[in-house]
Amino acid sequence: MKKSKKVVLVIASIIGVIAIAGFIYWFSMPSEERNMILFMMEKGETYTNYQEYQVIDRNEDPLAPASFKPSVAQTIDGAVNRNIVAITEMVKNENSKMLKKGMMQSTGIDDYTGWHLIADEGAAEGSNPFGPSPLSYYTSGLAANLHTQILWAAGVKGVTLDDIKVEVLNKFRWHDMMSPDGAGFLDETTTNIILQSSASKEVIQEIKEMALSSWTAGEGLRNETVIEPTLIVNGENWEKYHATPGTSLSEESFVDGFKLSSITAIPKKPEYLKPVVKDDGVLGFDTMANMEFEIFAIAESVENKERPYLKKITVSTPTPETWEIYSDEFIGDNDSPLAPTSLEYFTAGTALCLTSQTTLVSAMMRLEFTDYRVEDQIDYRQEAIDSVKMVSYTDTVHSHVLIQSNESQERLEQFYNKSLALCFAGEGLKNATEMNTNLYLNGKEIK
Structure with a gap:
């Protein structure tokens, strides 16, 4: 009997020591790390009713931001300028705290309401996310936009291209994400232009240079782009756009019988792109805070x-699967594309990326809030589009973060500035990005 009491006392003592050690360790951790653990462990609330979304679908109504009045780009003398609005809102679902909806619309087009996208990150092991990630849409828009400009340049030159493929690999990085000075970066964009044609190398080189000069999204990354950010606290009009319970029942999206999204049967890889970042297999807090990762996109014609x-x-x-999505462009006045345009994807991806950072920063800070969203407009400009001198620009990113919260102005400013700093997509535009481009003609690289 005495022996069993001693065993119980020893076990109790060990448990006590472990508990005290765990208590000491827990409170020795930076508050940001503790808060992030709680965020990852806490299960989302379950709801009785969910709005069902397709991963990609048309908007029912034109977009009406609460923070600004969308403007229409002025088109003059051989220029086709375009302003694109994006609005994001969180989607409440117990299986993902990173589920969100991004809506985008090119302004100034009669009877055109634009599109919405479902974006997700961090699916549980063995399951697929509800949709591609924000940076997947961002990179897709970048690749699709260059593909469009290659096709346009070939048309200007009167050259037939039998096949066009564009591969883009974006390398992203966080630097000390949980520290006050944490930041996100787009370090490098590597692009492969892969063509099949009987045209000469010299003509193909000219087409390449024309396409790169008129690559609107690429120009935005290659140069420092003006970003005008605004924080709006407890503003009006949360009735139209707000976080609601929602889900996506399938990765396949159909609009007018055309399939716009699906997950590939097996993950696909680029033909020429080689990954740079290696997965070390261990994801601790230091690794997470300085995480490096890559997103690739391959754009190719469907011959329609x-x-x-x-x-x-x-x-x-960020998870192992690859998605297939589709992009289209306007081909005339009041045209209705079959899929989102390349710059609509790029614009929505930028806003969705910032929304992801607001989610993570609010979690790290244990910020108390009711709702938040992002409303953006990016102004794009193209000049001399029907000539060999065509050029394009990403002029200005108007970015608005809206939040409902009774937190102090100081805390909200900290939340806002940290979210902006961590946004890979926004930093890629704000700073000049290293751009590496390779050209392949009929299977051989052209230097």
Whole structure:
């Protein structure tokens, strides 16, 4: 009897020591790490009713931001300028705290309401996310936009290209994410232009240079782009756009019988791109805070004579699967594309990326809030589009973060500035990005 009491006392003492050690260790951790653990462990609330979304679908109504009045780009003398609005809102679902909806619309087009996308990150092991990640859409728009400009440049030159494929690999990085000075970066964009044609090397080189000069999204990354950010606290009009319970029942999206999204049967890889970042297999807090990762997108023609700019994009995500989504472009006044345009994907991906950072920063800070969203407009400009001198620009990113919260102004400013700093997509535009481009003609690299 005495022996069993001693055993119980020893076990109790060990448990006590472990508990005290665990208590000491827990409170020795930075508050950001503790808060992030709680965020990852806490299960989301379950709801009785969910709005069912397709991964990609048309908006029912034109977008109406609460923080600004969308403007229409002025088109003059050989220029085709375009302003694109994006609005994001969180989607409440117990299986993902990173589920969100991004809506985008090119302004100034009669009866055009634009599109919405479902974006997700961090699916549980063995399951697929509800949709591609924000940076998947961002990279897809980048690749699709260059594909469009190659096709346009070939048309200006009167050259037939038998096949066009564009591979883009974006390398992203966090630096000390949980510290006050944490930041996110787009370090490098590597692009492969892969063509099949009987045209000479010299002419193909000219087409390449024309396409790169008129690559609107690429120009935005290659140069420092003006970003005008605004924080709006407890503003009006949360009735139209707000976080609601929702889900996506399938990775396949159909609009007018055309399939716009699906997960590939097996993950696909680029033909020429080589990964740079290696997965070390261990994800501790230091690794997470300084995480490096890559997203690739492959844009290729679908050979539709009625929609010459319709293309398929194979894109990776932070999880192992690859998605196939589609992009189209306007081909006339009041045209209605079969899929989102390349710059709409790029614009929505930028806003969705910032929304992801607001989610993570609010978690790290244990910020008390009711709702938040992002409303953006990016102004794009193209000049001399029907000539060999065509050029394009990403002029200004107007970015608005809206939040409902009774936290102090100081805490909200900290939340806002940290979210902006961590946004890979926004930093890629704000700073000049290293751009590496390779050209392949009929299977051989052209230097």
